[in-house]
Amino acid sequence: MNEQQLSITIKRLSHQVLENHINLENTVIIGIQPRGIFVSDQMVREISQLIAPAKVEYGKLDITFYRDDIRKELHVPNHTDIPFSIENKNVVLIDDVLYTGRTIRAALDALLAFGRPAKVELCILIDRRFSRQLPIQPDYVGKSIDSIISQKVKVFWKERDGKEEVVLM
Amino acid sequence: MQLSTKHLLGIRDLTRRDIEIILDTALQFKQVLQRPVKKVPSLRDVTIVNLFYENSTRTRISFELAEKRLSADTINFTAAGSSAAKGETLLDTVNNILSMKVDMVVMRHSASGAPHFLAKHIPAAIINAGDGINEHxxxxxxxxxxxxxxxxxxxxxxxxxxxxxxxxxxxxxxxxxxxxxxxxxxxxxxxxxxxxxxxxxxxxxxxxxxxxxxxxxxxxxxxxxxxxxxxxxxxxxxxxxxxxxxxxxxxxxxxxxxxxxxxxxxxxxxxxxxxxxxxxxxxxxxxxxENGVAVRMAVLYLLSGGRELN
CATH class of the missing domain: 3.40.50.1370 (Aspartate/ornithine carbamoyltransferase)
Structure with a gap:
């Protein structure tokens, strides 16, 4: 997936989210730290051009302390920044790659520490199908790919990696 | 990401990078403490004993709160009212507690070097909560x-x-x-x-x-x-x-x-x-x-990791 395809996909995802949540009425967007933020940043930029930017409520969620693999490996915690209440709101969670589903499990857990949302939806740039270890499915998918466990999916971002593309390794 | 030491016996054993990791992690925990739900499940399966051979208000409450905010199971031991008063040695007391499957020991003792002594003899991670006139x-x-x-x-x-x-x-x-x-x-x-x-x-x-x-x-x-x-x-x-x-x-x-x-x-x-x-x-x-709780959460979190279930 090259830079142009990536940008079209992110535009499409943004429109799909808006389609279901006109003007983001009662809806908030939350990106998952660290790499989901690159997707959510771009989607929020896109959405802000389509509706009044003041209507967009955007937060970032770090799930380090909620992971189920703490015994295996410690991760560096990132910043969590949710400057609004999610009580009774619709939450669109955004991440780059959906693989085993464990990150999203932890994210759901982390989210509940901030209140009880009315509904949580999941928006994913790359969905690695048939590799789930938990019953979690995305609501918005950028691209679905079939991959085997030994393969890696890497998303590169301009701000961080100098180039913008998705590679299956 | 890992600290260079298995125990926190003193600042003496820490590197500058260890200190920075602890302070940065504490910053994130401080944020957790400002949420409506102030608890994270990180240490869900870890048991910690608070071993206090010397009086303490702040440190003991702070450690206990930090442990509870991390969802750890805790046991409190104070020398007064325990078998230490009957003459049981420190090592015996701790070994008896450890045989009940405890993962970490938070310890305060009036003798300098008491936690260092324990670290040589028992497998659990030890956190020094003040030893004599040595370190805190x-x-x-x-x-x-x-x-x-x-x-x-x-x-x-x-x-x-x-x-x-x-x-x-x-x-x-x-x-x-x-x-x-x-x-x-x-x-x-x-x-x-x-x-x-x-x-x-x-x-x-x-x-x-x-x-x-x-x-x-x-x-x-x-x-x-x-x-x-x-x-x-x-x-x-x-x-x-x-x-x-x-x-x-x-x-x-x-x-x-x-x-x-x-x-x-x-x-x-x-x-x-x-x-x-x-x-x-x-x-x-x-x-x-207030910051004490966040800092102690960071220390407990960072010293609990890296152990596989067997």
Missing amino acids: PTQGLLDAFSMREKTGRLEGLKVAIIGDIMHSRVAMSNIQLLKKVGAEVMVAGPPTLIPKYIQQAFDIRVEYNVRKALEWCDVANVLRIQLERQNQVLFSSLREYNLAYGISKRLLDSLSKEIVIMHPGPINRGVELDSDVADSKQSIILQQV
């Missing part, structure tokens, strides 16, 4: 965290540690930590309470005039006069100590700049700090206590 590493870390939070930096920060340096484990941890992160350190107080070796041992400034120390520093960390550890007369009276070395509001207001006042507690009001100084806007004593 989590206090050092939370002091540094509070200084960084208040002033925005540690490197180049001028910190004066004032009072009973000789009997203070807080001073030992503070000095070593601050030197490791590049702060400038001065100790001040009566000559009888400042060990002679300290200037050379740690490469720090020594000052016997409290006003000069306050004029020099950005942050003053004022220590408690530890009467319980002094078995000889080191100054004539508390009243006289207060007049010569205590910090009064008048002294504070007469300085050319506004400095930050810290104290690890418990305060002897009217001895090392006057009441109106302890309660003034420049004092961050209560923030220190």
Whole structure:
């Protein structure tokens, strides 16, 4: 997936989210730290051009302390920044790659520490199908790919990696 | 990401990078403590025993709260009212507790080196919560965290540690930590309470005039006069100590700049700090206590990891 395809996909995802949540009425967007933020940043930029930017409520969620693999490996915690209440709101969670589903499990857990949302939806740039270890499915998918466990999916971002593309390794 | 040590016995064993990892992790935990749900499931399957052979209010409550916020299971042990009073040795007590499958030990003891002794004999991770006159590493870390939070930096920060340096484990941890992160350190107080070796041992400034120390520093960390550890007369009276070395509001207001006042507690009001100084806007004593929970969460979290279930 090259830079142009990536940008079209992110535009499409943004429109799909808006389609279901006109003007983001009662809806908030939350990106998952660290790499989901690159997707959510771009989607929020896109959405802000389509509706009044003041209507967009955007937060970032770090799930380090909620992971189920703490015994295996410690991760560096990132910043969590949710400057609004999610009580009774619709939450669109955004991440780059959906693989085993464990990150999203932890994210759901982390989210509940901030209140009880009315509904949580999941928006994913790359969905690695048939590799789930938990019953979690995305609501918005950028691209679905079939991959085997030994393969890696890497998303590169301009701000961080100098180039913008998705590679299956 | 991993600390270079398995236990937290003292600041002495930490590298600068360890200290930075702990302080940065604590920052994230401080944020967790401001959420509606102040609890994370990180240490869900970890059991921690709090072993307190010496009296404590802040440290014990702070550790206990930190453990509960991390969802760990905790057991509290205080020497008074236990079999230690019947003559059971430290090692026996701990081995008995460990045979009940405990993963971490938080320990305070009046003998310097007690946690180091334990670390040699038992497999659990040990966190020193103060040992005699040696070290009190989590206090050092939370002091540094509070200084960084208040002033925005540690490197180049001028910190004066004032009072009973000789009997203070807080001073030992503070000095070593601050030197490791590049702060400038001065100790001040009566000559009888400042060990002679300290200037050379740690490469720090020594000052016997409290006003000069306050004029020099950005942050003053004022220590408690530890009467319980002094078995000889080191100054004539508390009243006289207060007049010569205590910090009064008048002294504070007469300085050319506004400095930050810290104290690890418990305060002897009217001895090392006057009441109106302890309660003034420049004092961050209560923030220190608040930060203590976040810092201890970070230490527990970082020392709990890396162990596979078997």
